[in-house]
Amino acid sequence: MDLPVMPPVKPMLAKSVKGVPAADSVDGGLSYEPKWDGFRCIVFRDGDEVVLASRSTKELTRYFPDVVEAVLANTPARCVLDGEIFLAIDGRLEFDALSQRIHPAASRVAKLAEQTPASFVAFDLLALGDESLMDEPFSVRRSRLEDALASASAPVHLTRTTTDAAVAEEWFGIFEGAGLDGVVAKALGKPYAENGRQMLKIKHARTADVVVAGYRLHKTSTDDRPLLGSLLLGLYADDGTLQHVGVAASFTESRRAELVELLQPLVVDTTQHPWGQWQDADAQASSRLPGGQSRWTGTKDLSFVTLEPSLVAEVGYEHMEGTRFRHTAQFKRWRPDREPESCTYGQLEEVARYDLDDVLT
Missing domain, CATH: 3.30.470.30 (DNA ligase/mRNA capping enzyme)
Structure with a gap:
């Protein structure tokens, strides 16, 4: 060439x-x-x-x-x-x-x-x-x-x-x-x-109230200084199941340490968690759970700490890809005034469908 x-x-x-x-x-x-x-x-x-x-x-x-x-x-x-x-x-x-x-x-x-x-x-x-x-x-x-x-x-x-x-x-x-x-x-x-x-x-920039149902540790986390890497977010589907919709990340190091400490009282055993079967292949096929490997993550450790799904946060997001956030969401604030069960897909803006052929014309 x-x-x-x-x-x-x-x-x-x-x-x-x-x-x-x-x-x-x-x-x-x-x-x-x-x-x-x-x-x-x-x-x-x-x-x-x-x-x-x-x-x-x-x-x-x-x-x-x-x-x-x-x-x-x-x-x-x-x-x-x-x-x-x-x-x-x-x-x-x-x-x-x-x-x-x-x-x-x-x-x-x-x-x-x-x-x-x-x-x-x-x-x-x-x-x-x-x-x-x-x-x-x-x-x-x-x-x-x-x-x-x-x-x-x-x-x-x-x-x-x-x-x-x-x-x-x-x-x-x-x-x-x-x-x-x-x-x-x-x-x-x-x-x-x-x-x-x-x-x-x-x-496009939008916000949604989501359930914080878990977190992953940061790659620089140590036993002496655990640091949060990302929050795992969920929304309730029409059938009442809590569906994984994405993550929120991009915290400062000091904030990562604070969040681990803040969330410790909410840590629960995996067997008591709605996403407890995340390592099961058949359960992963439902697309409702976090932790599925992809060609992008390769052998990356996707294990996470399960939390009692009682904490609600407001996050910013751009748009949806199917039932999940297309990109990493941005943490805005905690919402203690919101009940977790009220965090459903119904709050999300429905975008009017447009045919791609008309864009390419």
């Missing part, structure tokens, strides 16, 4: 802001686009050779032979594209299904590529032919990207953009129904900043 921009390349990143910024808030103006929920991927193509690189510069190529095939059929012979690998089911992004595509067995990779094929959406162009575009402003890179993918078709897509903040606000409100994360704003006049937080991201 011999391209003007060669791997490894760390993609340009975004910093979070509240609310869609005005188009003229940055010199040269802003361009807005949907924020995809998949695997960030930089595509390097030199003729018949294709490399798919992750955000951390690790190769994704072997896991997505279907995307490699699509790139060969729908992109210029020599190019470097920045974008996202995503997987859609019934008109909605499905991150859990996408994560299943990362598998060590070649036979399983081939089977999943056929059963749950992925797609690629491009949102930047870093090189074309013998020319690097890294130093060009985004307005130029976007125009060249549109020309480069003018004849592309699914499963390779060009993300839509707008310079109208009002349209971006509308997208922020409706595209979540198709599983998208929010909106990204890019400065039209700036070059590509490798590993720099030059973009702005606007994501």
